[in-house]
Amino acid sequence: MELNLPIYLDNNATTPMDPRVLEAMLPYFVEKFGNAASRNHSFGWVAEEAVDYAREQIAKLINADPKEIILTSGATEADNLAIKGVYEMYASKGNHIITCTTEHKAVLDTCKHIEKIGGSVTYLSVQADGLIDLTELEKAITPKTILITIMYGNNEIGVIQPIKEIAAIAKKHGVLFFTDATQAVGKIPVDVIADGIDLMAFSGHKMYGPKGVGVLYVRRKNPRVKVTAQMDGGGHERGMRSGTLNVPGIVGLGKACELCMNEMQSEAKRLSALRDKLEAGLTQLDESYVNGNIEHRLPHVANISFKYVEGEGLMMGFNKNIALSSGSACTSASLEPSYVLKALGLGDDLAHSSLRFGLGRFTTEEQIDYTIKAISETVLKLREMSPLWEMFKEGIDLDKIEWAHH
């Protein structure tokens, strides 16, 4: 097969849209442009029918009822709606929320907002492999706790949290359980009934659907969960999220869910084999380490640190031909490396030296072979010009050096 450059390995940031999804969406821009809330004419009926169908496709993927699907502009909005909405709705019961330090910023910053308006939040630390400690979780629950929010699969290291166990603890204490499942839905089987999830957020553009559309799943039975709307208006989405529905986007998300449902099993197998090949190839290099738990993780994610080379400098060696992310944040004003990797207990130096690989539906074996070769060459080249590598080779303990800190 011919190798097309550049290679896209940043599928955790966003996925390309599947052409089949685009095809499903196209009629809903010009020809079938109706407002799904227009109940009095055929333009509205056509749009509503399309949304209803998409809602079924979406619900089916996660084993939910279509009525439990609240359509939003994306996972960030769904995260905000879940956390702020539960906080307001259940204010009479308590004001305490439990989350963990490796959550996405959409959850962490929403929790910080909750603290600013008088709520209290516990940020659980994670173990060295990225998993939370269930005993710690249970210990953190107080009579005031109303919500546990723990992500399904991590966007940087791919680690899958023990969702069923978390849900069981939540249920035992009468606390709601919300999970940001943006990286998991469509990639691995997610079943809100079997998993015991009360609220769940995910997004179209991480599963080969369009950007600008996402979902908040809100359980209707055992228990019946409600969230206070964060956007006021026409009372769409059972009053929980006002705003004219993004019909083409929703149709696209529905199609994307259907495709994931049909192809997930074989695709997960294919991707984990490619990911394992990539990891095996790159860990052939001395002093390279896989970050995060390798048993409980998403099939398409790998996060590897190459000690003694800096991530951004490393990417520069191949970023004309390979697109991926680094845990180094050399470009950001803060100069702080990945907070997720730091939460695992990695030193800043290892966090600065990490690359995140996000494989996807259009990743080929040829691309993986090319990537292994290109990255290995760059690591070797940069180590030749790394003073740290030279010191390491001379047996100098870098931790014992008094560095001039910025």
Add this chain to the structure above:
Amino acid sequence: MAYSDKVIDHYSNPKNVGTLDKNNKNVGTGLVGAPECGDVMRLQIEVDEASGLITDAKFKTFGCGSAIASSSLATEWLKGKTIDEAIAIDNMDIVEELNLPPVKIHCSVLAEDAIKSAINDYRVKNGLPELIEEKNAH
């Protein structure tokens, strides 16, 4: 973020990568930055005692493309200069030459620090007082 052509050129074909014998009296070594900050530069100069000229300069850098380019450029500029001329190299000269964006100015500061640190090391080895330069304390 797009890199300037000059940064890409220094990154792809770095000048003067290597190591001088740090125990040699004529060699001054500067090691600046910290692994936790994502940048470490080691810059070395070799000085001809008779003429006072810098006859050789080498670097090794752990860091982003701009940090590698800044140190590569610094070694090029140092060769053939006197110590006094070398001290006068300002980080903004590096910024200008490499067209570094604001978030990368710290790379040029680090290169200037490395030059001064190497010169000081040479001076101390040769019984001269250290230069007092607090400009870049950070």
